[in-house]
Amino acid sequence: MxxxxxxxxxxxxxxxxxxxxxxxxxxxxxxxxxxxxxxxxxIKADQEFSEEENRMLAQKPELTWESLVSGDYMKDFESYVSDQFFARNQWITLKLYEDISLGKKESNGVYLGKDGYLIEKPDEPAWESVENNMSAISALAERYPDISTYMCTVPNAYYILEDKLPAKAPVRDQEADLRRISELMGDRVHNISVTDILKEHAGEEIYYRTDHHWTSLGAYYAFGAVAEEMGLKNVETEYNIHTVANDFQGTLASKSGYHASEDKIQVYEAANIEPEYIVTYVEENEKSASMYKSECLEEKDKYTVFFGGNHARVDISTTQPERKNLLLFKDSYANCFVQFLLPYYQNIIMVDARYFYDNIDSLIQNYGITDILFLYNANTFVTDNSLADVLAADESDEDADTGADSAADEETGEVSDTKTGNNV
CATH class of the missing domain: 1.20.5 (Single alpha-helices involved in coiled-coils or other helix-helix interfaces)
Structure with a gap:
């Protein structure tokens, strides 16, 4: 014992x-x-830009007494450490596998949907900013009653592709958000809804599986509704479709760490109408004979094949004979949409309010704008806080004529012989 x-x-x-x-x-x-x-x-050098996530990374904040007392320094430093952490992308992927093993259907704000779809969680609307923006849009339309003003707020994938979401995934009622935006429009702003047409084709590849944008196919279906509402004449119905990439993995793949799906990127060339045009990147002082940048197909974010990404202002001058000039306020959803607008306007002026600081009234008057279109995806629009400031009236120019009959002869340049689809 x-x-x-x-x-x-x-x-x-x-x-x-x-x-x-x-x-x-x-x-x-x-x-x-x-x-x-x-x-x-x-030891690791700080990065300024993440190709994986297609965004600027937080930089080391400056330590000041004011920032320390307010708590801003610690908040900024936390963002800096998170963005600049060693092997950050590998840690994100590791976290994804952990989440999947635990049965989770979400990773870093991205739903892991059915059939390989990654779907971005919607942001909470900043309704005060939305109301300010809508008030500014209505005021702009009132200032220029002879110009037709339209607004198209594009629903996002989580609303249109509900059947691809994980079971019981909690998401906002975007239909209610779109309805509220429509109710805030003034009488002079024409609302263009593309929800029904996108829902009708929800079974097709109208949104990327790995990115938050719609595809060229989705933009094509929406263009039919936009063209009808805007009264465009002799609208093209036949297109030559060119697949320029088969291995695109967008921002949602990078954000979630999920890389099992790939997308194709396509560009559309009108079969019967081939306008010649020149693209001018105003801030960069560069010109191009094509809206497509083929070199971007060698980069991580292949969606930037359309105009190379976002710019403060891009002017497109075409050989379209009818004197119609469009001012397009946009986010990145519009980048693949413009290829369908080319045959119908002599000039298209694209403005991204997030980067634009010039006078909008002078722009409207100098170019003899005949149509104004606001084209945003809903998730971006309900969080935007820049548009109202850009649309504010120039008080020093209150007595100026609206310029609806002025010649659009500034900064347009001559049109080359290069055709739309040949530079991809």
Whole structure:
């Protein structure tokens, strides 16, 4: 009996010794790993831009007494550490596999949907900004009663592709958001709804699986509704479709860490109407004979094949004979939509209010604008806080004529012989 107890005590003592050694080694491994990560983050050069996520990364904040007292410094420093952490993309992927193993259907704000679809969670609307923007849009339409003003707010994938969402995924009622935006429009703003046409084709690839944008096919279906509402004449119905990429993985793949799906990017060339045109990137002082930038197909974000991404202002001058000039206020959804507008306007002036600081009234008057279109995806529009400031009236120019009959002869340049689809 005593011998048995002695053996049990000896066995327990040996077990405790093994456990102690194990924990010591674990602490050592953790300590070495922690030191390695600290040194790696210290040595690693900061990045300004993430190609994976297609966004600017937070930079090291400046330490001031005011920022320290207000708490802004710690908040900014936390964002900086998160964005600049060593092997950040690999950690995101590791977290994804952990989430999947635990049965989760969401990773880093992205729903892991059915059939390989990654669907962005909607943002909470900033209704005060929305009301300010809508008031500014209505005021602009009132200032220029002879100009037809239209607004198209494009629903996002989580609303149109409800059947692709994980079961019981909590999402906002975007239909109610779109209805509220419509109710805020003034009498002079024509609402163009593309919800029904997109729902009708929800079974087709109208949104990318790995990116938050709609595809050229989705834009094509929406263009039919827009063209009808805007009264465009002799609308083209036949297109030559060129697939320019088959391996696109967009921002949602990078954000979630899920890389099992790939998308194709297509551009559409009107089969019977081939306008020649020149694209002018005003801020960059550059001209191009095509809206497509084929070199972007070698980059991570292949969606930037359309205009190379977003710019403060892009002017397009075409050989279209009818003197119609469009002012397009837009986000990145419009970048693939413009290819369908080319045959119907002599000039298309694209303005991204997030980067634009010039006088909008002078622009309208100098170019003899005949149509104004606001084209945004709903998720961007309900969080935008820049549009109202851009649309504000220029008080120093209150007595100026609206310029509806003025010549659009500034900064347009001559049109080359290069055709729409040949530069992809």
């Amino acid at each position: 005593e011998q048995r107890e002695w053996k049990n005590r000896k066995r327990k003592k040996r077990s405790r010794k093994i456990q102690r050694r194990f924990y010591q080694r674990m602490v050592l491994v953790f300590g070495v790993l922690l030191i390695f990560l600290v040194l790696a983050n210290f």
